[in-house]
Amino acid sequence: MKGAGGKNSWALFLLILAGIVLGGFIGMLAGDTGGLSWLNYGQTFGLSEPVVLNLGIVVITFGLTIKITVASIIGMVLAIIIYRFL
Template sequence: MSRVVGKNSWALLLIILAGVVLGGFIGYLAKDVPYLSWLNYGQEFGIGNGNDHSTVSLNLGVMVINFGIRIKFTIAGIIGLVLGIIIYRKL
């Protein structure tokens, strides 16, 4: 009963997610530094996007549930994603 040892797809997802989050955090920290502000350059989209903060509402009579999601892609987040994939391939 030999089991083929392969790379775990959950580990890939976790490493990529960590890379994107850390990259986005670094981009956010670098937004006020003049020569690193380009790391925070990106695009934001989703439901509840922008200044209007409009969300999808579900009125159940007794309670109202609001749904919204915003995703922001930045250069630092993309760099973190690529580094996460490279780190996963090295493991």
């Protein structure tokens, strides 16, 4: 699956995902420091309680929570910039 510029869009997806994860990790580490605590500022949304579907034989549990922080947005933007230069 190629993008408009002939680049692989899966590579972009993986780079953005890595940027979000690394940014969130850096934000979590910086949350305890005084001057960089703003990196961990963000919003959490999703299902606070998991949804359980009991089918008798199989029990399926659904749950999804997403936390967007300033650091994860910065990581996503840096991933897109890196992708453009590759």
